[in-house]
Amino acid sequence: MTALLEVRHATRIFDGLVAVDDVSFTLAPGEILGLIGPNGAGKTTLISLISGTLAPSEGEILFQDEVINRLPAFRRARLGIGRTFQIMRPFPGLSVLDNVAVGALFGRDGGQAKLAKAREQARVSLEFVGLGKDIDKRADELGGPGRKRLELAKALAMQPKVLLCDEVMAGLNHVEIEEVIEIIRKVRDQGISILVIEHVIKAIKSLSDRLLVLHHGEKIADGTPEAVLANPIVIEAYLGKKRA
Amino acid sequence: MDLLAQILVNGTLQGGLYAVMALGLALVWGVLNIVNLAHGAFIMLGGYASWYLYTYAHIDPFLGLPLTAAVMFGLGYGLQRGLLNLVIRAPMFNTLLITFGLEVVLTYLAQLVFSADFRTINPPYAGNSLAWGPVVLPLARLAAFGVAIVLTVGMWLFLLHTRLGRAIRATAQNLVAARLYGVEPRHLYAMTFGLGIALAGAAGTLYGTVSQINPYIGASLTAKSFAISIIGGLENPLGVIVGGLFLGIVESLTTLYIGQTFADVASFGILVLVLIVRPSGLLGKTT
Amino acid sequence: MKAWQIGMVLAALLLLAGVPWYGSDVLVQFGINALLLAVLAQGWNIIGGYTGYASFGNSVFYGLGAYGVAIAMVQWQLPFGVGMVFGVVLAVVFAVLLGIPVLRLKGHYFAIATLALSQVMTAIVSNVGLAGQNIGLVLPPLNNDPLFYELSLGLLTVATLTIWGLTRSRFGFGLIAIRENEEGAAVMGVNTTLYKVLAFALSGVFSALAGGIHAYWITFLDPDSAFDISLNVKMIIMAVFGGPGTVLGPIVGALSLSAISEFLSSEVTSIAGLFFGLVIVAAVVLMPRGLADMIRRLRKTGWRYFSENIRAHRL
Known part of the structure; x- marks a missing residue:
């Protein structure tokens, strides 16, 4: 291979x-x-x-x-190709869900054009990394460990x-x-x-x-x-x- | 040929004044990361201060310059300590806006207090000039040029060789480093802004001896100061001399060969070009 | 948006649309000015509020729109509508040609480059024969203030609906991602250069249309009034005062500040200016995220809102 x-x-x-x-x-x-x-x-x-x-x-x-x-x-x-940053860079003014939705809206092959579907996809990624209950928080309200997971969820929502x-x-x-x-x-x-x-x-x-x-x-x-x-x-x- | 020489000399003399105009802006910008949109308004205030000193107390503008600078220093120190320190960690946009608000306040206050009339500081020697071959050197401009160079170089030496100066330079790198010099940051910030405004005041004095002042000159002087700081680069305090001379000469040449109305196109066009091609200034590092 | 909110907005719109029928001539004239300023604030909101690029050069779009209409109507005897299209084309060309290099700059540098561009444009237009050089152009008069009023209101409505659409579209999310963290946006697949230029152009389209309407209404323009640099600052202050990056904030900011400044300048002109400056200074210190944020949070936190803002940003 x-x-x-x-x-x-x-x-x-x-x-x-x-x-x-x-x-x-x-x-x-x-x-x-x-x-x-x-x-x-x-x-x-x-x-x-x-x-x-x-x-x-x-x-x-x-x-x-x-x-x-x-x-x-x-x-x-x-x-x-998806990446996470060591110095975490969430979009601080956006909710956790919408942070990840950006990944789904763009990402591989240009991503998902519809916001509702992108949010759906984002929810799946957030559940996957164990942030399912934090989706409505603002990204800058998450603690350090939460932000690490958010970085992962953002990259995963890109379907890399x-x-x-x-x-x-x-x-x-x-x-x-x-x-x-x-x-x-x-x-x-x-x-x-x-x-x-x-x-x-x-x-x-x-x-x-x-x-x-x-x-x-x-x-x-x-x-x-x-x-x-x-x-x-x-x-x-x-x-x-x-x-x- | 004589005309060209005269134009170059005029541009150079103007450039010295430009350098000291921009020096305070570049200092505050480089160290505090505040782009002071009220800088030109402070230059205007300095001009009025010297005009009043000369007109009512008969103090020669060049002798009164330290007094004007001291008053302006106090004003700057107070403003930073009492107001600007409150927003220093806000997004860059907010600091831009607050200094713009100050510009508006100063302009309208000046209009209320000083009226909209044009003023010129006219000491008895104002019309005198020296001849240097075919070239005429107006005395007031020459003196303003000399003072401007002394101030700029003096500022440079101060930043390099005094404890406070080194603390200020360290602050430009980062605040933690500045603390190592044992200077309280709020005081240090206020000192830096005070120095910047004192330089603006001094520039205003010099400006008043060679040009007319009115309450509305601030905005365009701020814009020119920007252009000079950018062209010279913020990293080196002597950059403003390069930027100032460059702008002064380019403006004079444009006026001579293309036309008065294109002087601004040239200076601001060059500013945009420098920003795009060499964002760290003509003297700055290439990356 | 909930049903009652939509109802409120529609009611406000109807109330505004009715002004020429029940308001005085002076109110209609004030309205045209205020509405056009609100359009400028909304236009700025797209590039400054949503994309995070503090443009000090949107007055150029306004001026190009104004000259587009004036040149088309005066020099080529074309109808107003064609002039508006011409102005928009000029604005988009400018946004693309200059946006590509200038939008590479960040923060202060972008702000200054756009400010410098607006200065350059004034000087260039003063030397263009077609644009009447520094004497300016006189447009055919049309004495119909209610029409200009409704045009301005319509334009503001379209601009606001566009922004509302942005907040729920892929494009809008891309812009917000750029504002929040440009590098992060790029590695997630946002074509940052394209999006920034599009946002700049879109912001220019609305500003140009506002300029076009204003030129025809005033019937005269010269470089200094068309490319008035203080206009940049006005639109920014209105947007920031109301709440940048919100759908309705810039409108609230523009209408309220216009009203205050109109009221004061009917008393003493220089006092109005002074007050304007003091409002800006106080607003930056006390409510740096604008009226919209203040209204939302004041209910929860009360007066502590102001001291918290200061504590968050002071040295």
Whole structure:
């Protein structure tokens, strides 16, 4: 089976600083790929290159075998690439339901033209992430964990083929993390491929089919979670600091 | 050729005045993130203050300038402390509106108090000029230019080399950093706005010695100050000199070669172009 | 909207529509001005209130609409209706050509660029022969204030219905998403550039129509009055005072502020201006989200509403 998403030699330079350095990888249909690395390793930049909010300085990004790195962000969303933001960005003045309805109104293939149907679809996404009872709140009335789920629901309402999750578990407690892991597994069971950035190693190890490690913008490991986490280079670069 | 030289000199002298006009606006904008639509109205007030000092107390405008600036500083400090600090965290639109409201209030107050008549500060040496080859240098304009440059450079040195100046510059980066200097933020904001208004007052004094003032000059002076700040860029306090000279010379050249009515097209057209092509100003970083 | 609310709105509309029959000539003239200002406030509401782009250049649309009518009627002897269409075409062309580069700017920079554009347009039109240069154009007079009144009211109704439609359409949701978080909107599939330009153009269409009606009514226009920069500020203040990003707020703001300022200027002109300024200052401090929000929340929170607003935004 060919890859759904392929990143080839992606590089991004900010003011002379290399944030992402010649990174290549693939994401297969239905796969959950974990992306880990110390702070500042370039994880969020990499996601932004894929979702189109940043343009790669060099390299290519392919989605369903088409080069997409010249497409603006909204076109990529319409192809079926959904993302969440690490710094949560709900539409604060809108209700929780309408926040998610935006995803349904736009999203993959241009989404749903009718507001009533979009709201219906939004309600389903909100139920799915466990925010069913908060739909009438204003988005800025939700607490941190609620906003994480809202980010997920917004992206899911787009009916994406690929979901890029930027630290959807940060700041959550154990129970909440378990719940989010469960949600992500259920998303994958619908056939959606997932790229997930996470700091909680235990969570990502149990969730991911494969792990990718970035360090100073470079890919230093790619493989099964067990193999990657046993890799001395990874331990040195990433886990080593935590042990000390 | 002589005409061109004269036009360039006129533009340069005007540009110095423009620089100090924009300096206060750029300071307040860069540090407090307030685009002060009342800036021109404060310039107007400064002009009137010096006109009254000269007309009734016979204080030469250049000697009275520190006094005018001090009064305007007090006004600015009070306004920031008592009013603008109340809305500083509101969306940018609200701060624009409140300063516009101030502009309206100041303009109409000026009309009530000062009447709509044109005023010019006319010291005895106003008509004198120096000759430099074929080029004529009007004395008042030359003096205004000199003071403008001194003020701009002085402001730059103040921001670089004093504790308060460094605290102000740190505030432009972020408020937390400013706290490290041990300055109370409300006071710091008020000091910054006060300085901006003091500079506006000084600019008004200089303006009054070379042009006519009336209560309605504020809006167009604000617009010019904007243009200058943008063209020069907000990052560098010396940017306003570049912006001011640039605008002064472009206006003079446009008036000479294309026509008086196109001077505004040139200056604001350039403003739009700079915004679109180089939003950080001619001196700013390219991104 | 509930049935009684629709009933209220219809009743208010009927009351307004009847003014030429029961009101004085002065009231009708005041009404034309106030209604056209309300149209401008609604036009601004689309780009400023819903899309979050604080345009200080909508007076350009108004001026283009006015000149569209004047040039068509005076220079080409075409009927008023054709002039209105011409004005709208000019406004849309301007919105698209200049909107594309200028709508890339954010926040203050967008506001300033549009302000500068409105200054440039005044100066350019002053030099166009077809537009009568800085002398202006005199239109054929039509002494029919009730007609102008009903035209203005009709235009305001259409503008308001359009905005009401926006709030329940895909397009409107896209605009609100842009206002709330432009990058977030883009990654959800909103074509932000296209939507912003469309919103700018739509806002321009209504402003241009208002300008066209005003020009024919006043029968004279020159660059300074057609591209009056203070008009920008008026429409913004009215929209913000009433409640930007709401369907009826800008109308309430425009009509109430017009009435107050008319009343005061019949006393002393400069006092009216002064009062206007003070109202703006007080409104920004005490009710930064406009009358609509205040009326909605005042019942629940009482006077604490004002102190809460201050606490939320002070240093």
